[in-house]
Amino acid sequence: MPPLQSHSVTDKGLYRDNNEDCYLSNPEKGLWAVADGMGGHEAGEVASAIVKRTLAESSIRGRSLEDAIHSSHKAVIKASTTGEGASGMGSTVVALNTDDSDYQVSWVGDSRAYLWTEERDGGRLEQLTVDHSYVQMLLASGAISSEEVDHHPDKNIITQCIGSLETPHIKVDTVRGQWQKQQWIILCSDGLTDEVDNSTMAQILCQARTPKEASQALLNQALDNGGHDNITIQVIESPLFARSPLYKLRDWLPRVTGHDWLDFSLYGLALFSALLIGYWTIR
Secondary structure, eight states: OOOOOEEEEEEOTTTOSSOOEEEEEEGGGTEEEEEEEESSTTTHHHHHHHHHHHHHHHHHTTOOHHHHHHHHHHHHHHHHHTTSSOTTOEEEEEEEEEOSSEEEEEEESSOEEEEEEEETTEEEEEEOOOOOBHHHHHHHHTSSOHHHHTTOTTTTOBSOOBTOTTOSSOOOEEEEEEOOTTEEEEEEOHHHHTTSOHHHHHHHHHHOOSHHHHHHHHHHHHHHTTOOSOEEEEEEEOTTOOOOHHHHHHHHSOOSSSOHHHHHHHHHHHHHHHHHHHHHHHO
């Protein structure tokens, strides 16, 4: 099968001087990843770049996604002790490996993966990953409610990351699934999820027509909502995604109202009017 359709965007945000995020996009290998570096200038971006490089090299050698992430952990630790980057640097990661029917998502930290499924009534957004964070631990223990998570003062404290000297052996979590038609997987750093809630994300994805349009609209919303952190987003399309001729026409035509049936009604009326004018002109 041809490589999957996807699109990736990254932005340093409105308040950061540099971008510590990094992404890997390799459709030919069925591999995508978002790494969110930590450690400040000339450290966080080094850590995330090492994660990207290690995942890419591991995929060439045919290693599993979990093994590749473990290797990136060792590589960041080694780099920090040999003078590449800085001591204490680290990174989160969320990665997708897929073929023509199945997908696997693996992660460490609080970068996330979502599954978007287009449906007749709009669509359904499902969070595939569970944050490795202090707030998630509080939620799981019942100490706080789900309504308190987004506004908790410690929501950005993560419980493990790649490159942490305090965690020699990280735990890589993984979920697996089978692709269905009309699905996208979204990988992102917390620069998106800290600014845009799941409900708003679902509304944006419902209106987007392509991975490029979806990723750019999500980025714009995160910036509009504050853009306090680096933002990285990847949208990867199911290999089973089917577009009818009408769907392809929708991609080509500019949007007017934001609602397909209204747009097609307007275009249909315009076409009918043009035909009438042409008919009476010829007569």
